[in-house]
Amino acid sequence: MESIKEIFKIGNGPSSSHTMAPRRAALSFAERNPSAERFSVTLYGSLAATGKGHFTDKALENAFSPKPVDIEWDPGTVLKQHTNGMEFKALDREGNVLDKWLTFSIGGGDLSETGTRSSRKVIYPMNKMADIQAYCQKKGIHFWEYVAMFEEEDIWDYLEKVWQTMKDAIHRGLENEGVLPGPLHLARRAASYHIKAQGYKGSMQRRAMAFSYALAVAEENASGSVIVTAPTCGSCGVIPSVLYLNQTSYNFPEVRILRALATAGLIGSLIKSNASISGAEVGCQGEIGSACSMSAAAGVQLFGGSIAQAEYAASIGMEHFLGLTCDPVCGLVQIPCIERNAFGATRAIDANMYALLSDGTHRISFDTVIETMKRTGHDLPSLYKETSEGGLAVVSNQ
Numbered sequence: 001m002e003s004i005k006e007i008f009k010i011g012n013g014p015s016s017s018h019t020m021a022p023r024r025a026a027l028s029f030a031e032r033n034p035s036a037e038r039f040s041v042t043l044y045g046s047l048a049a050t051g052k053g054h055f056t057d058k059a060l061e062n063a064f065s066p067k068p069v070d071i072e073w074d075p076g077t078v079l080k081q082h083t084n085g086m087e088f089k090a091l092d093r094e095g096n097v098l099d100k101w102l103t104f105s106i107g108g109g110d111l112s113e114t115g116t117r118s119s120r121k122v123i124y125p126m127n128k129m130a131d132i133q134a135y136c137q138k139k140g141i142h143f144w145e146y147v148a149m150f151e152e153e154d155i156w157d158y159l160e161k162v163w164q165t166m167k168d169a170i171h172r173g174l175e176n177e178g179v180l181p182g183p184l185h186l187a188r189r190a191a192s193y194h195i196k197a198q199g200y201k202g203s204m205q206r207r208a209m210a211f212s213y214a215l216a217v218a219e220e221n222a223s224g225s226v227i228v229t230a231p232t233c234g235s236c237g238v239i240p241s242v243l244y245l246n247q248t249s250y251n252f253p254e255v256r257i258l259r260a261l262a263t264a265g266l267i268g269s270l271i272k273s274n275a276s277i278s279g280a281e282v283g284c285q286g287e288i289g290s291a292c293s294m295s296a297a298a299g300v301q302l303f304g305g306s307i308a309q310a311e312y313a314a315s316i317g318m319e320h321f322l323g324l325t326c327d328p329v330c331g332l333v334q335i336p337c338i339e340r341n342a343f344g345a346t347r348a349i350d351a352n353m354y355a356l357l358s359d360g361t362h363r364i365s366f367d368t369v370i371e372t373m374k375r376t377g378h379d380l381p382s383l384y385k386e387t388s389e390g391g392l393a394v395v396s397n398q
Helices: 016-032 045-050 056-064 129-139 143-150 155-175 190-197 202-222 238-250 254-274 288-302 307-319 337-357 366-379
Strands: 010-012 038-044 069-074 085-091 097-107 110-112 226-228
Touching: 010 016, 010 155, 016 038, 016 045, 016 056, 016 085, 016 097, 016 110, 038 045, 038 056, 045 069, 045 085, 056 069, 129 143, 129 254, 129 307, 129 366, 143 254, 143 288, 155 190, 155 202, 155 226, 155 238, 155 254, 190 202, 202 226, 202 238, 202 337, 238 254, 238 288, 238 337, 254 288, 254 307, 254 366, 288 307, 288 337, 307 337, 307 366
Parallel strands: 038 069
Antiparallel strands: 010 226, 038 085, 085 097, 097 110
16 A cells, blocks of 8 residues: 555645646646647546536646646546546647646556556555554554554654644634625535534533534635645545544544554555545445545544554444445535535544444444445446436426
C-alpha cells in the first residue's frame, strides 16, 4: 500500500476525481510542453458526463492559463482502462500536434496512465486487514503505531497540517451563508444547523453539532474552497465532523487526534488498495462508505478501544453503505452528496459506539466487507456511477 498522505490531499473542491486530478494532469502536461501555443483535451466517460457540474472545465482552463484550451466532451465513450479518461494534446501555431498524453483519474485525486494503481509507490508490506491486525496483536501495538513504522518522519507534521485544514474548513463553513454555486441554487445550512444545535442538550446537541460540522465542510467543498480529501472531496466532511465533535466534546489533545487520523488513513488505504474510493468506479459506497469506515475506526482509537474493536467499527461503517449509488443531481457535488456527509458522520459515531460496546468479535471481517463492496460496485450499472444518468439525478428532474 502507498502512503496515507495519498488519502489526505489538500486542495480545492468540489471533486477529487473531476477537479483535483484533471488540474494536476493539465499542470503536468503544460509544464512538459512550454513551447505549445494552445492545448486541447478530450474528456471521456464519467469525466465528460458530470464534468461541468464538477468545474472540470474551469480547472483545466485555470491550469493552462494564459494559453487557450479546447475541451471536447465525450460521455458516450468509456475507455476500457477506466471510466475517467482524458487525452491531452499540445498544439503549435498551425494546429500540428506536438505531444499527446492519455491518462486517467482513478479516484482521490490520483492519476494513472494504465487506469490502475499497480504503478503506485508501495511503502507498507501488507495490504490486508487480517495480516495487519495479526501483526499488531503480536507486537502489542495499535494501528497508528503500525502507520508510524512505515511512513516518513514528517508524517505527523503532515497530519497536523491536514487537521488544521479540516478545522479551517469547518470554521469557514459555519460562518459562510448564502447560496452555493450552480443551477440548483442550494442554500447553505451549516450555520443555521449550528445555531439550532445550541438549543439542545446532551446527545441531541452532539448529534446536531455533528450534522453542522459535516455540512460546513461539504458546503465549502461544493463552493470550490480548500478542503482535504478524506478520502475524496465528495466525502470530505465526515472525518472532520467526527473528530472535531469528539475533540470539542471530550477535550482530546491534538496528539490523540493525529493518531486517530493515522488510523483513519490506514483504513482508507486498505479500501483504496483492495477495492476503490472512486464514485465513478464503485458508486458512492466507495466515497461516503469509506469515509464512514475510516471515521468509525478513528473514533475507536480516540476512546481507547482495541484494534479488534477498531476493525469491527470499520467493518460496520462500510457494511451499512454497501450498494450506495453515485447519482449527483445536475452533476454537482451538492444533492444528495452534502446530506450524505452529515449522515455518514452520525453513522460513524454509531458504529464507533456499537463496536466499543462489544468485545470486538464478529462474523463478517473487514476484508470480506471490502471485497463485497468492490464486487457490488462493479455489478452496479454504469448509470449509477457518477454519470447523472440514473437514480436521484434523473428521477428528481421528472
